[in-house]
Amino acid sequence: MTDYQTITPVIVAALTAIVGDDQILAGNAVPAAYAYDAGTQAEAQQPPEAVVYPADTREVAAVVRLANRERLPVIPRGGGTGLAGGAVPLHGGIVLDLRRMNRILHVDPAARYLVAEAAARTIDIQQAAKSHGLLYAGDPCSNDDCVIGGNVATNAGGNRAVKYGVTADQVYELEVVTPRGEIVTLGGRLQKNSTGYGLVKLIAGSEGTLGIITKVTLKLQPLAPIIATDLAVFPSLAAALAAVKVIRADAWLDPVSLELIDRHTMDALERYQATRFLPDAAGDCLLIQTEARNSAERAAKQKRLTELLENAGAAAYFETDGEKIWQARRVWGKALQVDHPVGASEDIVVPVDEILAFLAELERLTTAFGFAFRIAGHAGDGNMHLRILPGAIPAAKWPASLADFRHRLYEAVYRLGGRLSGEHGIGVKRKPYFAELTAPAELELMKAVKQALDPHGILNPGKIFDL
Secondary structure (H helix, E strand, O other), X not given: OOOOOOOOHHHHHHHHHHHOHHHEEEHHHOOHHHHOOOOOOOOOOOOOOEEEOOOOHHHHHHHHHHHHHHOOOEEEEOOOOOOOOOOOOOOOOEEEEOOOOOOEEEEEXXXXXXXXXXXXXXXXXXXXXXXXXXXXXXXXXXXXXXXXHHHHHHOOOEOOHHHHOOHHHHEEEEEEEOOOOOEEEEEXXXXXXXXXXXXXXXXXXXXXXXXXXXXXXXXOEEOOOEEEEEEEEEOOHHHHHHHHHHHHOOOOOOOOEEEEEOHHHHHXXXXXXXXXXXXXXXXXXXEEEEEEOOHHHHXXXXXXXXXXXXXXXXXXXXXXXXXXXXHHHHOHHHHHHHHOOOOEEEEEEOXXXXXXXXXXXXXXXXXXXXXXXXXXXXXXXXXEEEEEEOOOOOOOOHHHHHHHHHHHHHHHHHHOOOEOEOOOOOOOOOHHHHHHHOOXXXXXXXXXXXXXXXXXXXXXXXXXXXX
């Protein structure tokens, strides 16, 4: 492991010369919020020694060159909405806050692409595309606050991955600052490219450990004239998941989103949003979003969906207010915390055809441990967002019981061909489990890549794995 240097007054002066007097905080002037991200606020963390706010890619590169020369950790930070501790400065150093680099630089409706700086909010990108009759398909549930650089860094998926894929599938080109402070452009605005290594996909999901994303060129899709959301209610989670298989298999229906929400979570959402989503029935729910070119196609798709849902045993199904229900889905974690402030979040992903087997394992383990669980999962792509609750377990026993539970849950997930994280990343929170569950040869390959690109280990050290 690298022996990092501390930030001296000389270093502060050098950083100030790069970003300006009013774009740096150091020492006691650093706000406490930089010691954590959205997923680690309740955990004790070390604050950075300095925070800088670069105006452009050249300033980012200059900061990184200085840090590489002086052996200083650099932690890139976007919206601070990460849930795995990816923006936590474990070794002090410099937090590089990209908030000033938030512009949408160009939209080309004819060629269907958009260029944005790393700290452009995802929702602003979506709205910019929509204003031109186009769709940016990336749709993380934190889209009101998260930024595109962070989406790429974790390879976020979100609600539309069933049809459109994850963030990396939306990216044509990346501008990246390397650990040595070089500025490189990776990829290209091409429909196909077999020219050397696919470095865009390497950077996507690397959590700021291999390079700092400063600019992104994104693919845009035609915006369907009609986007409808149906809500189906089932007597059990197993019945709802069985319906997912049938709906996904219908190529003509071609769902955009298939979201699973258990009945207890739906109750919490109704209370939190002060909105009644299930006026005549209660149960475990599927949100089903589809697209149509016109009202006739929408009617035909709704008829087909009705047939599938009836055959799958749905107790009720109806079109719902998409804006309201999706907004509720985005705040499911906050809604649960009202009644259950203590709990643990998971971002499990399994093959879609193994979701029912995963549910059986989850129910078996939570029963054995005396826990409870809540789900708001991307059922259509196998990514199950969970909240594990302690049930009647005493507070003193909860941490140890949770650790044992997680070991058993993750082992079951890997037996099914799944992985620890579908879109939130490993960060620091899942790092110990990642080291245990990843094949040694695969882990060594990842470490070799990190050491080749970042020999001094300055970029976001302590994330994903330790060297």
